[in-house]
Structure formats: structure tokens, C-alpha cells
Amino acid sequence: MKYIDEYRDPKKVRRLVDLINSEVVRPVYKIMEVCGTHTAAIRRFGIKSMLSQKIELISGPGCPVCVTSDGYLKNALFLARHKDIVITTYPDMLRVPADGESLETLRSEGADIRGVNSALDALDIARRLPKKEVVFLAVGFETTAPGTAIALETAKKEKLRNFSVYSAHKTIPEALIALGEDRELALNGFLLPGHVSAIIGVSGYARVFKKIALPSVITGFESSDILFAIYRIVKAVNDRRPILENEYTRIVRNKGNTRAKALLKKAFIQKDSLWRGLGVIKNSGLFVRSVYSEFDAQKKYNLKNEVKNTRALRAARGCLCADVLKGKIAPTQCPFFGKSCTPLAPKGPCMVSREGTCRSYFEYQ
Amino acid sequence: MDKITLSYGSGGVLTHKLVTEVFAAAFKNEYLDELDDSAIFDLGKGTYAYTTDSYVIDPIFFPGGDIGKLAVCGTMNDLASCAAEPKFLTAGFILEEGFAFRDLEKIVLSMAKEAKTQRVKIVAGDTKVVPRGKTDKVFINTSGIGTVQKRLAASMIKPGDMVLINGPIAQHGLSILLSREKFNYHAAIKSDCNSLWCIVKLLLQNCIDVHFMRDATRGGVSAATNEIADLCGYSLILEEKRIPVTAPCRNLADILGLELLDIANEGKMLFFVSARDSAKALRLLKSSRLGKEAAIIGSVLKEKNGRVYLKTILGGEKALSSPLTEPIPRIC
Numbered sequence: 233m234k235y236i237d238e239y240r241d242p243k244k245v246r247r248l249v250d251l252i253n254s255e256v257v258r259p260v261y262k263i264m265e266v267c268g269t270h271t272a273a274i275r276r277f278g279i280k281s282m283l284s285q286k287i288e289l290i291s292g293p294g295c296p297v298c299v300t301s302d303g304y305l306k307n308a309l310f311l312a313r314h315k316d317i318v319i320t321t322y323p324d325m326l327r328v329p330a331d332g333e334s335l336e337t338l339r340s341e342g343a344d345i346r347g348v349n350s351a352l353d354a355l356d357i358a359r360r361l362p363k364k365e366v367v368f369l370a371v372g373f374e375t376t377a378p379g380t381a382i383a384l385e386t387a388k389k390e391k392l393r394n395f396s397v398y399s400a401h402k403t404i405p406e407a408l409i410a411l412g413e414d415r416e417l418a419l420n421g422f423l424l425p426g427h428v429s430a431i432i433g434v435s436g437y438a439r440v441f442k443k444i445a446l447p448s449v450i451t452g453f454e455s456s457d458i459l460f461a462i463y464r465i466v467k468a469v470n471d472r473r474p475i476l477e478n479e480y481t482r483i484v485r486n487k488g489n490t491r492a493k494a495l496l497k498k499a500f501i502q503k504d505s506l507w508r509g510l511g512v513i514k515n516s517g518l519f520v521r522s523v524y525s526e527f528d529a530q531k532k533y534n535l536k537n538e539v540k541n542t543r544a545l546r547a548a549r550g551c552l553c554a555d556v557l558k559g560k561i562a563p564t565q566c567p568f569f570g571k572s573c574t575p576l577a578p579k580g581p582c583m584v585s586r587e588g589t590c591r592s593y594f595e596y597q
Numbered sequence: 598m599d600k601i602t603l604s605y606g607s608g609g610v611l612t613h614k615l616v617t618e619v620f621a622a623a624f625k626n627e628y629l630d631e632l633d634d635s636a637i638f639d640l641g642k643g644t645y646a647y648t649t650d651s652y653v654i655d656p657i658f659f660p661g662g663d664i665g666k667l668a669v670c671g672t673m674n675d676l677a678s679c680a681a682e683p684k685f686l687t688a689g690f691i692l693e694e695g696f697a698f699r700d701l702e703k704i705v706l707s708m709a710k711e712a713k714t715q716r717v718k719i720v721a722g723d724t725k726v727v728p729r730g731k732t733d734k735v736f737i738n739t740s741g742i743g744t745v746q747k748r749l750a751a752s753m754i755k756p757g758d759m760v761l762i763n764g765p766i767a768q769h770g771l772s773i774l775l776s777r778e779k780f781n782y783h784a785a786i787k788s789d790c791n792s793l794w795c796i797v798k799l800l801l802q803n804c805i806d807v808h809f810m811r812d813a814t815r816g817g818v819s820a821a822t823n824e825i826a827d828l829c830g831y832s833l834i835l836e837e838k839r840i841p842v843t844a845p846c847r848n849l850a851d852i853l854g855l856e857l858l859d860i861a862n863e864g865k866m867l868f869f870v871s872a873r874d875s876a877k878a879l880r881l882l883k884s885s886r887l888g889k890e891a892a893i894i895g896s897v898l899k900e901k902n903g904r905v906y907l908k909t910i911l912g913g914e915k916a917l918s919s920p921l922t923e924p925i926p927r928i929c
Contacts, residue, residue: 236851245911269854269927276856278913296928323925327604340600349778349926375929427929455911575921576610595918 235482239454240277248459249282255466256284262418263287263465264411264559266404267425268295268585269453275592277455287462290559291589293407293510294425296372297324298557298581298588301506303538304400305330308369311398311533312343318361320354321369322376323347328581351376351383351397358387358395367529370399374431377401377518378492381499384524398529399520402505404428405440406516412444417558421447421465423458426480431496433488434478445474452480499524506538508581509557553580556589563590570594608815608861609920613824632828634675634811637745644748646681648672649740657704657734659776661768661788664737665704667863669711669719670792672741674812677794678866680801681743686712689723689738696734704735715792717741746801751828753808759875760833760895761868763796763888764789765841766818770860770924771849784845791864796885805878806871813865816920819858821867822895822905823919832904835895835917854927858907859920869897 238244265271271291274280280289293299305328312319312335319335326336326347339345344364348354351368358366370380380397387395404425412419424437429450441448447468451461461479468475478484496518505517520528529535552566563569563582573579575591582590605611621629628636635648650672657664673683688708692701712719768789775786793812800807809829813821818840826833835858842857850857864887870878875893882888898906907917 236848240910242911269929272854272927275915276909277911278909278915279911281913281915282911322928323923324928327922336602336604337600340602347925349780372929576614595916 236454239452239456241456245455245459248456248463252287252459252463252466253284255463255470256286257470259286261287261466261469262290262420263423263462264290264292264419264421265423266292266294266408267423267428268298269427270294270423270425270458271589271592273453273455273458277458279455279458283462287466290419291592292411292559293507293557294373294404295581295585295588296322296376296402297328297585299402299507299509300325300328300371300400300581301508301538302330303506303536304398307535307538308335308398309333309338310535311367311529312338312345314365316365317344318357318364318366319343319345319369320348320357320366321345322349322371324585325369325371327578327584329578329584351379352386355383355386355392355395358392359390362394364394366395368395368397370397370401373402373404373425373428374496375427377500378431378489378495381495384499384520384527385495387527388524393526396527396529396532397520398535399500399518400505401500401518402507403502403516403518405432405437406513407507407510408437408440409443410510410513411558412440412446414558417560419446420469421449423461423465424448424450426450426452426457426483429478429480429484429488431489431492433484434476434486436488437476441474441476447473447475448477449475450478450480450484452483509554511554553582556582563593566590604922607920607923608820609922611921612815613919631750633679635679635681635743637679637681637748644745646676646679646743646745647740648675649738650675651736651738653733653736654773655733656773656776657700659788660772660785662790662863663704663707664735665706665708666711667790668737668739669708669715669717670790670863671814672739673715673717673792673794674863674866676741676743677792677797678810678812679743679745680747680749680797680807680810681745682798683715683717683741683743683794686717686719686739686741687721688719690725691732691736692724692726693732693734694726694729701735711792715794746798747807749807749809751809751825754825754829754831754869754897755808755871756831756897756899757872758808758869758897759872759893760822760835760897761870761875761878761882761891761893762813762818762841763793763866763868763882764864764890765843765846766813766862766865767842767846767850767857767860769863770817771846773861775849782849784848786845786849789862789864791887793864793866793887796882796888797866799881799885800868800878803877803881805881806874807868807878808871809869811867813862813867815861817857817859817861818867819856819905819917820919822917825867825869826903826905829897830901830903832898832900832902832906833895834898834906834908836908838910839892839894841890841892855924856920858917859924872896
């Protein structure tokens, strides 16, 4: 199959693996994959088991569900309890727990909660149910945000008054800076997310690169894509030469998707945002602009801004999500792991999604 | 959690928990405790298999079948997996007020056709009509009884046994997903909904040393193999590159970020066959209409951990677990 088979050719992959392993000269290479789909692909192809143990692949905060804050979830659950509100969101969000509850459990108690595959599906539901208030829980990075932007634009055009968006959209470059500057983490390089890069382009990382100057390679999701990027990073670390490279040229352009970028700019304003585990990251959130304020669920329902609530929330939780998400500890070092926190009764979101680090570890045990 | 959530019906870990902790615990008896697809019992001079299943699929018509065909095939396959020749079926219908007669007739005719081809008789039935909104169009329950041709049990599985499947996986689940979500996908994917007794019979008639069978329905190959590993106690290893899958299915699963092995089939049987007979079994399967793309996809290990491992296409190895929820597309 074109664009698949040639990137999964076992012989080519073997050669790449040998090449990488022969380049290993330092005691450790800490490489973070920032994207959940990369995490899933690395697991799916069994890549870790092929590479030298000196190459540490650390899963970053790139699973949209995993970084969604408790405060946001509690607000979402609050909305879901309202009998005139229909909650629409990506199905992955349904099982994320907050205080022992989740959208799924509320649904079993009668709340109207519907899984959708795009913001436009949520819009459709609003058109079909004019007597209900339809709220779209918008999560995800630069990849899903343009869809939300189109939904906002369309809702305004159609004067669809029963539709609103509760945005938890986040941007990747700001998170990269926070992670790259973390001394304790001491990363050697980044595998940059393919899909996000398709939107923001290579140029979207220029600012990050200026600030943290770590080997960073944009790459796709096939085994040879990932391995080639690891090879480039290992080599750059050896040469002590920071690089920003695009190895996913079949999808990612230098300037990215200019139309999508324009949509984002029109619909959202960048403000500080709370990431579960990482805390507040400056300017990393995409919030609905005032031109669309009638479609902004946060304003419409007067929801508390979760950024102001961090300390209380963190103290209440106790699980070590934060350190896991940052790659500082292995999930097994969390006291709840496998005991009071399992995929069936998850305490934190890292245990929910198949892209989540804890879930991944649990299934390997 | 004090309420039933949809995940309890997904065929994965939670369904298993519900079945063992609620139903099996309450109904406890020597037949049910086997937790097989059908109950096997002696009655008079014969040995019989008896099973039941309910069908609540949305949409009720889909490429490759409809809820009626599914209700006949599914129950027949539960009998076939116990090496029982399906003989009689019953059918119960729960109809929603306002459901179109034309659709009902179409479904019933499709059931009659499948039953006729498979030489089983639908000998009893029941109908209930409920107010609009109390059900979704039509729900069907079928039960079936068959004569057991060979006693099988998970305890017959031995290290070295080979695992065979009769064709490409994930077609049913993806076909349903495509027609339900109306994704604009270039290729048609047809459900593999089919009665599998004919291929089971073929193996048994040729005296293949089959130790165990299971149709890989909800939860896909992942759930079925994990259940079997759990029942027999031995670990299994599957080889990804040997597992048949069509190009449109593989591409769609890749696009949506779904795990093919977790996706439902309605016409795929997993056969556990002694190593000695596995090549012959494969030849026989390949000679039949429903087994043209059959393959040996794995084997039973000596290890007594009851786990399932997957050797990836690239040669890496990982644990394959039973899916926890309905397969859901990844967000980004």
C-alpha cells in the first residue's frame, strides 16, 4: 500500500535500528515524543524493545485527554447535570474521572452526553435539537482546534443560538518550551508531532527552537519515520548540534496550513492555560475570542476559570500524574499504580486512554 | 461504580466482569460454570449444545447483512464453536411502535433465507411491541440448539497447538462504524456476517484434531484470545504479519487510530488445532468459500500465565490485552 508499506518494511527498519544503535556513544539519550499518536505507534510497533537501552523514549503530554485539567472536567460535569444541556465531545473524554465521576457515569444516570468525531457533528446535533442547549467540549491541540473554529464561524453565520463551545484547546510550542527548560527533566531532544506540525508548519517551532535549542525533528507515524527521526536526534546529540528538521515532508510544509492558521487566529485568543500535571503554561491555551462570545460556554454559563484554582485541585488529588506526564518517574513509582488506579477504575487520565503512559505500562506488566 | 455503563456491553474486560460476578455467580451450576459460548449437556442418548444471544445493532441494515441475518448467524456460530450442528432456533422480537412493516418483513425474510441455506428451522418465537422510544426500532433475541459432534474444552488446549483463523479480521465492526458514523470513506467495507458451521463441519468430518474453537465477535481477536488463554491457563503468541486483513480495513483503522485486533467479526472462527494437523486444517479451510484467506496466526506457549503476546510486523513483541471499551477513534 502506498505511503504505508514502504515505511514499514522490516528490512529497512532493521537497518535503521542497527544504524541508531551503532551511533550510541553517550550513557543516555533522553528523547521525548510529545504526541500521543507517536506514543501509540512506538508501542504498537514494539520500537522500544529494538533500541539500545541507552535511548530513553519518554512519553510527553501529547494525549489531549491526559492534559485536560480537573477543573475543566468538573465544569464539564456540572454542565452535563443540567437537564436542558446536551454535552458533545470526543468519545475518549467520556471515561476521564474527576472525583470518582465521569461523563460516562453521568450518562448512565440519564445525562444527555454524545460522542462525536468532529466539532461539526456537534453543530449538526444543535441544528437537530433547537430546544436543547448543545455544548461542545473542545479538547485537543492545533489539530482539532481548526475544526472548532469552523464550527464557531458557522454557528455565528447561521445564528445558531443553542450551540456553544467550552474550549480546552492547547498549543504545543508553549509546552515544548516549558519541558525543554525543565532542568530536572534534562531532555536531549524532541520528536515533534506530525499532525500538529501539518497545521503550524516548521515555522511554528522557530520561537521554541530559539529558546531551548534542542535537537527537534518533525516526523510521521510509521516505524521508519519514527526511527529515522530518532537517528537524526542521536546524531545531533553526538555532534552537539541543535537541529530543527522536518522529516515528514510528505505532509508538513514549511509554513504549515495557512488557512487553518488563519482560522485559529480569527476564533481564538492565546492565554495561560492549566495542563494536568504540568501546571499553568503561559499563553498555551486557545480561548474563544470575544467576537464569538455568545458561543463561548465559559461566558454563557459563567464557568469558573480553572487556572485560578490550581493549588486546591492539586492538593486534593495526590496521584503522581504530574511527574509521570513529565517523564520524571515511571508510572510504577506512583503509589496508586495498579492498586487503587487501574484501567477499570482510573484515578487519573493517564490510565484512561490507550495513549496514556500509565495505561500503556499497565498493559505491559 | 453503581450503574451499568455502556462499556459493560463492549465484550471486553468489563463484560467479563459483569458475566462472572453477577450472572454466573447467581445462576451457578456445572454447565454455566464452563463459561463457553453454549452450554453442553446430555439428554437421553444425545449430547446437545444450547445457546442464546440478543441483537441490538444500529444500523439494522448494513453492507453485508442486516440484524436478521446476524441474529441467525450469531447464534449458529455460538453452537458451531462448540462443535455442535445447529438444528433448531427460536426468535424473539421486541418492536418499537412505529417501526415500518416493510423493514420488518425484509429482516424476517433475510432470517428465513439464512436458516434455509443453513438447514436449521426457526421453530418458536415471541413478539412484543413497546411504546416509541422504549427500544430502538427492533431488538431480536435468538436461541439455538444443536447436536454435539465432538466434545471440546479449553482444557484440551496444549502447548504447541496452532491457532488458525478462517479469513481477514475487523470487517464487521468497521462496516458498522462506517455506516453508522457516515464517514466519507472511498472504499466499501462489507460485514463478514456468515454462518460458520460449514467450515467447522469440514474440519470435523476430516478428523482434524481440533482442541477448541471460539468465534471472535465483540472485542475482536484480542478479547477472544485473552478469554481462551485465561480459560486454558497457557499463554498464546500471535504473529501480526500472519493475521489476514484487507487493505481498506487496515487503512481505515490506521486513519481512525483503531486497533484492528479489537474490532468485532461476525464470520471469523479461531481454531486451536494440534500442530500435527494444522497444515491439513489450513488446506481444508482454504478450499472452502468462507476460508479462502485462512491463516495460521499463532501458537500456544508452554508458559502458564494465561497471557497473549503479539509479535509485531517489525519483530518487536508486546502484550495484547483485551479491549476495555468500544473501539473509539483517536482524537488527533
